[in-house]
Amino acid sequence: MTLNNRDQERIRRYLLGHLTDEEQQTVEDRLMTESDFFEELEVSKDEIIEEYSGGELTAKERDWLEQHLLASPEGKQRRRFALALKRGKPEPPKTVPLVERFLTRLSDLWRTQPWAVAAIASAVAVIVVGGIVLRATISTSQSTSGKFLPLTLINSSGTRSEETEPATRVSLPPDVDELRITLVLPESSPLASSYRVEAVSGINTLSISGFNDKSVSVIIPAAQLRRGQYALRLYAIRTDRTEERVSGNYFFTVE
Amino acid sequence: MSDPLVRSIEKQTSPLTTESSDPEAFDKLLAWLDPDRDKAGEKYNLIQLRLVRIFACKGCCEPEDLADETLDIVMRKIDWLRENYEGDPALYFFGVARKKHLEQLRRKPLPNLPLPEPASEEISRASECLDHCLEKLAPDDRQLVVRYHEENRGEKIRLRKRLAAELGVSINALRIKVFYLHSDLRQCVDSCMRKTLPN
Numbered sequence: 001m002t003l004n005n006r007d008q009e010r011i012r013r014y015l016l017g018h019l020t021d022e023e024q025q026t027v028e029d030r031l032m033t034e035s036d037f038f039e040e041l042e043v044s045k046d047e048i049i050e051e052y053s054g055g056e057l058t059a060k061e062r063d064w065l066e067q068h069l070l071a072s073p074e075g076k077q078r079r080r081f082a083l084a085l086k087r088g089k090p091e092p093p094k095t096v097p098l099v100e101r102f103l104t105r106l107s108d109l110w111r112t113q114p115w116a117v118a119a120i121a122s123a124v125a126v127i128v129v130g131g132i133v134l135r136a137t138i139s140t141s142q143s144t145s146g147k148f149l150p151l152t153l154i155n156s157s158g159t160r161s162e163e164t165e166p167a168t169r170v171s172l173p174p175d176v177d178e179l180r181i182t183l184v185l186p187e188s189s190p191l192a193s194s195y196r197v198e199a200v201s202g203i204n205t206l207s208i209s210g211f212n213d214k215s216v217s218v219i220i221p222a223a224q225l226r227r228g229q230y231a232l233r234l235y236a237i238r239t240d241r242t243e244e245r246v247s248g249n250y251f252f253t254v255e
Numbered sequence: 256m257s258d259p260l261v262r263s264i265e266k267q268t269s270p271l272t273t274e275s276s277d278p279e280a281f282d283k284l285l286a287w288l289d290p291d292r293d294k295a296g297e298k299y300n301l302i303q304l305r306l307v308r309i310f311a312c313k314g315c316c317e318p319e320d321l322a323d324e325t326l327d328i329v330m331r332k333i334d335w336l337r338e339n340y341e342g343d344p345a346l347y348f349f350g351v352a353r354k355k356h357l358e359q360l361r362r363k364p365l366p367n368l369p370l371p372e373p374a375s376e377e378i379s380r381a382s383e384c385l386d387h388c389l390e391k392l393a394p395d396d397r398q399l400v401v402r403y404h405e406e407n408r409g410e411k412i413r414l415r416k417r418l419a420a421e422l423g424v425s426i427n428a429l430r431i432k433v434f435y436l437h438s439d440l441r442q443c444v445d446s447c448m449r450k451t452l453p454n
Contacts, residue, residue: 032305032345043434072311081441084381085404241412
């Protein structure tokens with residue numbers, strides 16, 4: 001039997017000290033009687049210690065872990081193992097910023113061949129001036145507005161029906177490049193470290209531009225939108241990578 | 256067939272004591288857990304393992320000792336339990352365990368110190384042992400463990416989803432598979448480190 005996301009999240013919260021005493025007791029009773037729940041505890045211990053070793057926990061979570069699981073012999077053993085695993089990981093190659101590399105090479109060239117640097121500088125100056133002159137003579141028909149239309153949508157769960165209540169209506173002016181939608185999170189929405197959004201149909205490209213504890217911002221290119229009704233679904237992604245659907249949909253109609 | 260997690264953990268911990276200073280009470284305890292003695296033994300082991308692991312979550316320095324004390328207390332009450340208790344025996348064990356833990360906290364509260372870092376030399380030895388233990392894994396399992404830990408933070412999540420897709424399993428199944436590989440590796444590393452302890 002696979003545990004649901006809520007149970008996995010609950011185990012995580014138990015290990016990181018986010019539960020009340022009463023909630024802890026409920027979890028511990030289940031750990032004593034449910035094999036899958038207990039297995040999830042053991043699996044999650046490894047993952048949380050890996051996150052601890054990688055500096056991915058909050059200060060409060062680190063303190064809790066250090067005073068609890070990591071204080072036990074088992075916790076110390078797992079931590080040592082996680083550090084050994086981490087040590088064995090190949091280090092990513094150190095990347096020197098491009099500008100720094102360029103300046104270093106230019107400096108070397110100036111020391112060895114100053115005439116070459118002067119020639120390059122002169123050539124660059126000619127190109128830049130020529131480019132400015134050229135640009136001034138070319139008329140562009142490209143739009144540089146980058147205009148967007150803001151829209152705020154409320155979650156449909158418990159308040160609206162797909163079939164009986166009209167969706168928020170929006171009319172897109174022709175010079176708008178994108179629709180920026182603020183999806184207001186319902187009070188019951190699950191805790192999340194990030195989100196994923198998908199359209200029920202009709203939109204291929206949409207992205208999340210930001211979020212906070214009250215809302216998620218989504219961008220949809222205007223070119224994707226034709227007249228008609230759309231519905232967006234939101235998924236909360238927890239720190240343990242599991243997803244939980246935020247109940248309800250976000251409806252809107254393009255006129 | 257016994258629980259795979261039990262088998263995995265049993266390989267790592269010291270042999271569980273199934274004998275008692277009061278064999279008659281112990282027999283009654285097993286009979287209370289299950290009329291089939293083999294199944295009763297498995298349930299007893301499972302209860303002890305879970306107590307140990309939960310005590311570890313609470314930061315107990317001697318979880319095996321606390322678990323043993325809990326089991327002894329329950330065994331001493333077995334006559335009363337057989338007549339009067341209704342419900343899952345595991346929950347009764349844990350009720351006693353909670354009280355034992357609270358007693359321990361009163362005697363010895365959790366230290367409020369920054370956690371000392373393991374010695375660099377210890378981690379070096381563990382890392383060498385891990386290299387040695389990885390060689391003992393089947394090639395596919397070795398590659399899985401190495402790839403599973405290749406990335407950090409956000410990239411790690413994307414990599415693991417890709418790995419799960421390559422193996423044709425869910426991300427959850429992948430997590431559990433890697434956990435059991437880790438369990439075997441940890442046991443191997445511990446054994447290796449005991450053999451290579453500095454004088």
